[in-house]
Amino acid sequence: MKRNKSIIVLIGCCFLLVALFLYFFYIPPATDIGSAQPIPFSHRIHAGVKEIQCAYCHPYVARSNHPGLPPVEKCLHCHKYIIIKHPWIEEEHRYYNTKTPTPWKKVNRLAEHVLFNHQRHINSEIKCRECHGAVETMDRIKGTQFQMGFCINCHQQKKANLGCWLACHS
Ligand code: HEC
Ligand code: HEC
Ligand code: HEC
Ligand code: HEC
Numbered sequence: 001m002k003r004n005k006s007i008i009v010l011i012g013c014c015f016l017l018v019a020l021f022l023y024f025f026y027i028p029p030a031t032d033i034g035s036a037q038p039i040p041f042s043h044r045i046h047a048g049v050k051e052i053q054c055a056y057c058h059p060y061v062a063r064s065n066h067p068g069l070p071p072v073e074k075c076l077h078c079h080k081y082i083i084i085k086h087p088w089i090e091e092e093h094r095y096y097n098t099k100t101p102t103p104w105k106k107v108n109r110l111a112e113h114v115l116f117n118h119q120r121h122i123n124s125e126i127k128c129r130e131c132h133g134a135v136e137t138m139d140r141i142k143g144t145q146f147q148m149g150f151c152i153n154c155h156q157q158k159k160a161n162l163g164c165w166l167a168c169h170s
Contacts, residue, residue, distance in 0.1 A: 034107055034140035034142040036105075036140070038102055040088065040140075042140075044138055048136040054128055054135075057074060064118075069104045071101065072092055072096045073096070075092050076092060079092060107143025108144055108145075108146065109143065111148075114146075116146075124160075131146075131150075
Protein backbone atom coordinates (compact mmCIF):
# COMPACT_ATOMS: atom_id res chain seq x y z
CA MET A 1 0.00 0.00 0.00
CA LYS A 2 2.70 2.44 1.09
CA ARG A 3 4.84 1.46 -1.89
CA ASN A 4 1.95 2.10 -4.32
CA LYS A 5 1.50 5.55 -2.89
CA SER A 6 5.10 6.55 -3.36
CA ILE A 7 5.07 5.23 -6.92
CA ILE A 8 2.04 7.38 -7.65
CA VAL A 9 3.77 10.40 -6.16
CA LEU A 10 6.85 9.64 -8.20
CA ILE A 11 4.87 9.35 -11.43
CA GLY A 12 3.06 12.57 -10.56
CA CYS A 13 6.36 14.36 -10.13
CA CYS A 14 7.61 13.05 -13.47
CA PHE A 15 4.53 14.36 -15.24
CA LEU A 16 4.99 17.72 -13.59
CA LEU A 17 8.63 17.92 -14.64
CA VAL A 18 7.84 16.95 -18.22
CA ALA A 19 5.01 19.49 -18.35
CA LEU A 20 7.25 22.26 -17.01
CA PHE A 21 10.00 21.32 -19.43
CA LEU A 22 7.62 21.38 -22.40
CA TYR A 23 6.17 24.66 -21.26
CA PHE A 24 9.51 26.44 -21.05
CA PHE A 25 10.85 24.74 -24.15
CA TYR A 26 7.96 25.74 -26.38
CA ILE A 27 6.82 28.91 -24.69
CA PRO A 28 9.97 30.54 -23.41
CA PRO A 29 8.98 33.68 -21.54
CA ALA A 30 8.69 36.84 -23.65
CA THR A 31 10.08 35.59 -26.95
CA ASP A 32 7.34 37.17 -29.00
CA ILE A 33 9.50 40.28 -29.30
CA GLY A 34 13.07 40.07 -30.44
CA SER A 35 15.96 40.07 -28.02
CA ALA A 36 17.25 43.39 -26.75
CA GLN A 37 20.09 44.95 -28.75
CA PRO A 38 22.98 47.06 -27.42
CA ILE A 39 21.33 50.08 -29.09
CA PRO A 40 17.55 49.90 -29.40
CA PHE A 41 17.68 50.28 -33.16
CA SER A 42 14.25 50.24 -34.76
CA HIS A 43 13.59 48.93 -38.28
CA ARG A 44 10.08 50.34 -37.99
CA ILE A 45 11.43 53.88 -37.71
CA HIS A 46 14.26 53.53 -40.22
CA ALA A 47 12.95 51.17 -42.91
CA GLY A 48 9.26 51.92 -42.26
CA VAL A 49 8.60 55.54 -41.27
CA LYS A 50 11.75 57.01 -42.87
CA GLU A 51 11.71 54.55 -45.79
CA ILE A 52 15.45 53.94 -45.84
CA GLN A 53 16.17 51.10 -48.28
CA CYS A 54 17.28 47.76 -46.87
CA ALA A 55 20.24 47.81 -49.23
CA TYR A 56 21.53 51.07 -47.77
CA CYS A 57 22.38 49.27 -44.55
CA HIS A 58 22.70 45.70 -45.84
CA PRO A 59 24.51 46.28 -49.14
CA TYR A 60 26.26 42.91 -49.27
CA VAL A 61 23.11 40.85 -49.16
CA ALA A 62 23.14 40.16 -52.86
CA ARG A 63 26.86 39.58 -53.10
CA SER A 64 28.08 37.74 -50.07
CA ASN A 65 27.27 34.69 -48.01
CA HIS A 66 27.39 36.94 -44.99
CA PRO A 67 25.36 40.09 -45.62
CA GLY A 68 26.41 41.42 -42.27
CA LEU A 69 25.19 44.27 -40.18
CA PRO A 70 26.04 47.93 -40.78
CA PRO A 71 29.15 49.34 -39.10
CA VAL A 72 28.73 52.30 -36.81
CA GLU A 73 30.16 54.67 -39.47
CA LYS A 74 27.01 54.08 -41.45
CA CYS A 75 24.78 55.18 -38.60
CA LEU A 76 26.85 58.29 -38.20
CA HIS A 77 26.48 59.25 -41.86
CA CYS A 78 23.06 60.41 -40.76
CA HIS A 79 23.37 60.78 -37.04
CA LYS A 80 26.22 63.27 -37.29
CA TYR A 81 23.35 65.60 -38.23
CA ILE A 82 20.17 63.96 -36.91
CA ILE A 83 19.30 63.89 -33.19
CA ILE A 84 22.97 64.20 -32.30
CA LYS A 85 22.23 64.73 -28.61
CA HIS A 86 20.13 61.60 -28.30
CA PRO A 87 21.68 59.41 -25.55
CA TRP A 88 21.77 56.37 -27.87
CA ILE A 89 23.49 58.35 -30.58
CA GLU A 90 26.07 59.48 -28.03
CA GLU A 91 26.51 55.81 -27.25
CA GLU A 92 27.16 55.21 -30.97
CA HIS A 93 29.84 57.90 -30.84
CA ARG A 94 31.47 56.10 -27.94
CA TYR A 95 31.62 52.90 -30.01
CA TYR A 96 33.02 54.87 -32.92
CA ASN A 97 35.62 56.75 -30.89
CA THR A 98 36.88 53.61 -29.21
CA LYS A 99 36.80 51.65 -32.51
CA THR A 100 34.56 49.03 -30.92
CA PRO A 101 32.15 47.32 -33.29
CA THR A 102 28.58 47.57 -32.02
CA PRO A 103 27.93 44.15 -30.47
CA TRP A 104 24.67 43.48 -32.33
CA LYS A 105 23.08 40.20 -31.38
CA LYS A 106 22.50 37.86 -34.26
CA VAL A 107 18.87 36.79 -34.25
CA ASN A 108 18.55 34.44 -37.20
CA ARG A 109 19.95 30.98 -37.04
CA LEU A 110 20.62 28.32 -39.58
CA ALA A 111 22.17 24.93 -38.90
CA GLU A 112 25.94 25.01 -39.41
CA HIS A 113 26.04 22.52 -42.25
CA VAL A 114 23.48 24.32 -44.42
CA LEU A 115 24.78 26.45 -47.25
CA PHE A 116 22.52 29.40 -47.75
CA ASN A 117 23.25 32.17 -50.16
CA HIS A 118 21.09 35.27 -50.53
CA GLN A 119 22.22 36.02 -54.05
CA ARG A 120 20.42 33.23 -55.89
CA HIS A 121 17.23 34.06 -54.05
CA ILE A 122 17.30 37.80 -54.51
CA ASN A 123 18.23 37.45 -58.17
CA SER A 124 15.11 35.38 -58.67
CA GLU A 125 13.15 38.25 -57.16
CA ILE A 126 12.15 36.76 -53.87
CA LYS A 127 11.36 39.62 -51.50
CA CYS A 128 13.09 39.99 -48.15
CA ARG A 129 9.74 39.71 -46.43
CA GLU A 130 9.06 36.23 -47.80
CA CYS A 131 11.75 34.97 -45.47
CA HIS A 132 12.14 37.67 -42.84
CA GLY A 133 8.58 38.92 -42.49
CA ALA A 134 7.59 42.59 -42.49
CA VAL A 135 10.86 43.85 -40.99
CA GLU A 136 9.85 47.46 -41.70
CA THR A 137 7.10 47.14 -39.06
CA MET A 138 9.36 45.77 -36.32
CA ASP A 139 10.97 47.72 -33.52
CA ARG A 140 12.93 44.64 -32.65
CA ILE A 141 13.56 41.83 -35.06
CA LYS A 142 12.42 38.53 -33.78
CA GLY A 143 14.77 35.98 -35.21
CA THR A 144 13.99 32.59 -36.56
CA GLN A 145 15.68 29.26 -36.36
CA PHE A 146 15.28 28.39 -40.03
CA GLN A 147 14.33 24.75 -40.48
CA MET A 148 14.80 22.62 -43.52
CA GLY A 149 11.02 22.40 -44.10
CA PHE A 150 11.01 26.12 -44.70
CA CYS A 151 13.53 25.79 -47.51
CA ILE A 152 11.92 22.67 -49.00
CA ASN A 153 8.36 24.06 -49.06
CA CYS A 154 9.29 27.02 -51.15
CA HIS A 155 11.63 25.03 -53.38
CA GLN A 156 8.72 22.70 -54.10
CA GLN A 157 6.34 25.56 -54.85
CA LYS A 158 8.76 27.42 -57.09
CA LYS A 159 10.17 24.27 -58.65
CA ALA A 160 13.66 25.15 -57.50
CA ASN A 161 16.37 22.61 -56.88
CA LEU A 162 15.32 19.88 -54.48
CA GLY A 163 18.49 17.84 -54.80
CA CYS A 164 19.29 19.31 -51.46
CA TRP A 165 21.96 16.84 -50.50
CA LEU A 166 24.01 18.21 -53.33
CA ALA A 167 22.87 21.79 -53.36
CA CYS A 168 22.38 22.85 -49.76
CA HIS A 169 24.58 20.65 -47.61
CA SER A 170 28.29 20.97 -47.50
C1 HEC B 1 14.97 32.80 -49.31
C2 HEC B 1 14.96 33.37 -47.98
C3 HEC B 1 15.60 34.70 -47.72
C4 HEC B 1 15.42 35.89 -48.41
C5 HEC B 1 14.58 36.15 -49.65
C6 HEC B 1 16.20 36.90 -47.71
N1 HEC B 1 16.84 36.32 -46.64
FE1 HEC B 1 18.08 37.25 -45.31
N2 HEC B 1 18.47 35.48 -44.38
C7 HEC B 1 17.89 34.27 -44.71
C8 HEC B 1 18.48 33.22 -43.88
C9 HEC B 1 18.14 31.73 -43.98
C10 HEC B 1 19.41 33.86 -43.01
C11 HEC B 1 20.30 33.22 -41.96
C12 HEC B 1 21.60 32.89 -42.66
C13 HEC B 1 22.72 32.50 -41.78
O1 HEC B 1 22.62 32.57 -40.56
O2 HEC B 1 23.76 32.13 -42.36
C14 HEC B 1 19.36 35.28 -43.34
C15 HEC B 1 20.16 36.25 -42.74
C16 HEC B 1 20.09 37.63 -43.01
C17 HEC B 1 20.86 38.67 -42.34
C18 HEC B 1 21.86 38.45 -41.24
C19 HEC B 1 23.16 38.14 -41.89
C20 HEC B 1 24.36 38.11 -41.01
O3 HEC B 1 25.46 38.29 -41.58
O4 HEC B 1 24.24 37.91 -39.80
C21 HEC B 1 20.51 39.87 -42.91
C22 HEC B 1 21.06 41.26 -42.57
C23 HEC B 1 19.54 39.58 -43.94
N3 HEC B 1 19.30 38.22 -43.98
C24 HEC B 1 18.95 40.55 -44.74
C25 HEC B 1 18.14 40.29 -45.83
C26 HEC B 1 17.64 41.31 -46.76
C27 HEC B 1 17.92 42.81 -46.65
C28 HEC B 1 16.91 40.65 -47.71
C29 HEC B 1 16.22 41.25 -48.93
C30 HEC B 1 17.07 42.03 -49.83
C31 HEC B 1 16.92 39.23 -47.37
N4 HEC B 1 17.69 39.05 -46.25
C32 HEC B 1 16.28 38.23 -48.10
C33 HEC B 1 16.94 34.05 -45.67
C34 HEC B 1 16.50 34.99 -46.60
C1 HEC C 1 19.75 57.38 -43.73
C2 HEC C 1 19.78 58.03 -42.43
C3 HEC C 1 19.88 57.18 -41.15
C4 HEC C 1 20.75 56.16 -40.89
C5 HEC C 1 21.80 55.55 -41.83
C6 HEC C 1 20.51 55.74 -39.53
N1 HEC C 1 19.51 56.51 -38.98
FE1 HEC C 1 18.82 56.36 -37.04
N2 HEC C 1 17.38 57.74 -37.46
C7 HEC C 1 17.23 58.41 -38.66
C8 HEC C 1 16.08 59.28 -38.58
C9 HEC C 1 15.58 60.21 -39.69
C10 HEC C 1 15.54 59.11 -37.28
C11 HEC C 1 14.31 59.80 -36.67
C12 HEC C 1 14.80 61.03 -35.97
C13 HEC C 1 13.68 61.76 -35.29
O1 HEC C 1 12.95 61.12 -34.52
O2 HEC C 1 13.56 62.95 -35.54
C14 HEC C 1 16.39 58.15 -36.60
C15 HEC C 1 16.22 57.74 -35.28
C16 HEC C 1 17.11 56.94 -34.56
C17 HEC C 1 17.07 56.66 -33.14
C18 HEC C 1 16.06 57.22 -32.16
C19 HEC C 1 14.83 56.36 -32.21
C20 HEC C 1 13.86 56.74 -31.15
O3 HEC C 1 13.46 55.84 -30.41
O4 HEC C 1 13.51 57.92 -31.06
C21 HEC C 1 18.10 55.81 -32.83
C22 HEC C 1 18.48 55.23 -31.48
C23 HEC C 1 18.79 55.54 -34.10
N3 HEC C 1 18.18 56.25 -35.11
C24 HEC C 1 19.88 54.69 -34.22
C25 HEC C 1 20.51 54.40 -35.42
C26 HEC C 1 21.55 53.41 -35.57
C27 HEC C 1 22.11 52.55 -34.45
C28 HEC C 1 21.91 53.41 -36.88
C29 HEC C 1 22.93 52.54 -37.57
C30 HEC C 1 22.70 51.11 -37.55
C31 HEC C 1 21.09 54.40 -37.56
N4 HEC C 1 20.25 54.97 -36.64
C32 HEC C 1 21.20 54.72 -38.90
C33 HEC C 1 18.06 58.29 -39.77
C34 HEC C 1 19.09 57.38 -39.94
C1 HEC D 1 19.45 52.24 -41.07
C2 HEC D 1 20.02 50.92 -41.24
C3 HEC D 1 19.15 49.72 -41.55
C4 HEC D 1 18.14 49.61 -42.50
C5 HEC D 1 17.61 50.68 -43.45
C6 HEC D 1 17.71 48.22 -42.46
N1 HEC D 1 18.42 47.54 -41.51
FE1 HEC D 1 18.24 45.56 -41.07
N2 HEC D 1 19.57 45.76 -39.52
C7 HEC D 1 20.20 46.94 -39.16
C8 HEC D 1 20.90 46.74 -37.90
C9 HEC D 1 21.69 47.80 -37.13
C10 HEC D 1 20.66 45.40 -37.51
C11 HEC D 1 21.18 44.70 -36.24
C12 HEC D 1 20.28 45.03 -35.08
C13 HEC D 1 18.93 44.35 -35.14
O1 HEC D 1 18.87 43.12 -35.32
O2 HEC D 1 17.92 45.07 -35.03
C14 HEC D 1 19.83 44.81 -38.56
C15 HEC D 1 19.39 43.49 -38.56
C16 HEC D 1 18.61 42.93 -39.57
C17 HEC D 1 18.23 41.53 -39.63
C18 HEC D 1 18.56 40.49 -38.59
C19 HEC D 1 19.93 39.91 -38.84
C20 HEC D 1 20.27 38.83 -37.86
O3 HEC D 1 20.17 37.65 -38.22
O4 HEC D 1 20.63 39.15 -36.72
C21 HEC D 1 17.47 41.36 -40.76
C22 HEC D 1 16.84 40.07 -41.25
C23 HEC D 1 17.37 42.66 -41.40
N3 HEC D 1 18.08 43.59 -40.65
C24 HEC D 1 16.65 42.89 -42.56
C25 HEC D 1 16.37 44.16 -43.04
C26 HEC D 1 15.40 44.42 -44.10
C27 HEC D 1 14.58 43.36 -44.81
C28 HEC D 1 15.40 45.78 -44.29
C29 HEC D 1 14.52 46.59 -45.24
C30 HEC D 1 13.07 46.39 -45.08
C31 HEC D 1 16.38 46.35 -43.37
N4 HEC D 1 16.93 45.34 -42.63
C32 HEC D 1 16.71 47.69 -43.28
C33 HEC D 1 20.19 48.11 -39.89
C34 HEC D 1 19.30 48.41 -40.91
C1 HEC E 1 10.58 31.84 -50.71
C2 HEC E 1 11.15 30.74 -51.50
C3 HEC E 1 12.47 30.11 -51.09
C4 HEC E 1 12.93 29.82 -49.83
C5 HEC E 1 12.21 30.05 -48.51
C6 HEC E 1 14.23 29.21 -49.98
N1 HEC E 1 14.57 29.13 -51.32
FE1 HEC E 1 16.35 28.45 -52.06
N2 HEC E 1 15.76 28.94 -53.95
C7 HEC E 1 14.52 29.45 -54.28
C8 HEC E 1 14.45 29.61 -55.73
C9 HEC E 1 13.26 30.15 -56.53
C10 HEC E 1 15.71 29.18 -56.24
C11 HEC E 1 16.15 29.11 -57.70
C12 HEC E 1 17.02 30.28 -58.02
C13 HEC E 1 17.68 30.12 -59.37
O1 HEC E 1 17.21 29.35 -60.18
O2 HEC E 1 18.69 30.80 -59.56
C14 HEC E 1 16.50 28.78 -55.09
C15 HEC E 1 17.80 28.30 -55.17
C16 HEC E 1 18.53 27.80 -54.12
C17 HEC E 1 19.85 27.20 -54.23
C18 HEC E 1 20.64 27.01 -55.50
C19 HEC E 1 20.24 25.69 -56.06
C20 HEC E 1 20.98 25.33 -57.31
O3 HEC E 1 20.30 25.09 -58.32
O4 HEC E 1 22.21 25.29 -57.28
C21 HEC E 1 20.23 26.80 -52.97
C22 HEC E 1 21.51 26.10 -52.57
C23 HEC E 1 19.14 27.16 -52.08
N3 HEC E 1 18.13 27.76 -52.81
C24 HEC E 1 19.13 26.91 -50.73
C25 HEC E 1 18.10 27.28 -49.86
C26 HEC E 1 18.12 27.06 -48.43
C27 HEC E 1 19.23 26.35 -47.67
C28 HEC E 1 16.97 27.59 -47.93
C29 HEC E 1 16.47 27.63 -46.48
C30 HEC E 1 17.33 28.29 -45.52
C31 HEC E 1 16.22 28.15 -49.05
N4 HEC E 1 16.94 27.94 -50.20
C32 HEC E 1 15.01 28.77 -48.94
C33 HEC E 1 13.48 29.75 -53.42
C34 HEC E 1 13.52 29.65 -52.03
